[in-house]
């Protein structure tokens with residue numbers, strides 16, 4: 001049977017509180033944490049979990065561009081945790097319900113004019129999302145049906161496989177340097193693990209955004225399909241991945257990713273401090289302000 005649930009979580013708690021809940025196993029056990037309704041228009045995430053195939057499709061629907069705010073990241077983390085703990089869910093497809101955009105990356109407003117404490121809390125949520133997704137036992141496929149810069153690209157390369165809409169208006173890449181900021185080591189390593197050292201070096205230093213054909217060429221995405229076939233292609237690919245003996249696939253995935261994950265796990269606090277010290281610098285704040293103005297001008 002097909003279970004559709006939409007999640008809109010009143011996020012008043014900090015992420016550390018979420019950890020506490022998870023560690024006590026309450027997130028998956030508690031039905032009060034999740035309202036199960038059909039396609040609520042206010043929800044930032046819609047999850048369609050087909051229990052016969054064991055595949056969940058997570059639709060990001062946070063207008064206008066699925067930028068990853070603290071609230072949205074928290075919502076994503078709770079959903080990932082819930083799906084991970086659900087034995088009936090073996091595969092996850094991540095896609096967007098917003099037109100033209102998969103995700104615009106981290107919400108720039110979360111990094112501009114905020115207190116160090118708030119920046120730290122935000123960064124912890126970014127780490128948490130990456131740790132959950134990169135270390136997931138599920139097969140994860142990004143169905144990239146729009147542009148996917150910076151944190152949107154990170155989310156994509158954190159999945160096992162990427163299928164992108166073959167539309168030259170869309171682009172994908174880690175363009176952080178274009179904002180005057182620096183992708184942290186675990187963004188960089190995820191990229192290296194995907195496209196190799198040399199491509200990552202060029203890509204990150206120049207803050208490149210790749211058109212779909214270029215992204216395919218360097219291995220940043222695995223497959224291009226017409227825009228209206230992104231989800232169906234992801235579903236087909238999922239079937240193939242799920243046919244592999246599960247235990248062997250999971251151990252192999254863990255073997256490939258473990259060292260990168262461990263590096264962040266054992267340095268989380270230092271990584272948060274680095275981010276906070278960096279992002280709150282006057283010069284970096286100025287760069288972010290100029291970038292936001294540039295975005296607005298582009299629109300006008």
Ligand SMILES: CCC/C=C/C(=O)SCCNC(=O)CCNC(=O)[C@H](O)C(C)(C)COP(=O)([O-])OP(=O)([O-])OC[C@H]1O[C@@H](n2cnc3c(N)ncnc32)[C@H](O)[C@@H]1OP(=O)([O-])[O-]
Nearest residue numbers: 064065067104105106107108109147149150151182295299
């Ligand atoms: C160390 C840290 C590492 C950092 C990692 C990151 O991810 S850094 C992130 C790096 N990310 C990027 O460099 C991506 C920047 N964004 C883009 O390039 C484009 O928005 C687009 C191609 C994603 C979509 O184009 P489109 O023509 O469909 O849409 P549009 O351009 O008209 O935008 C609509 C509205 O959304 C707003 N807004 C947009 N993005 C963000 C954001 N991230 N945040 C907040 N707001 C954002 C935009 O200002 C506008 O607001 P307004 O004026 O309505 O109040």
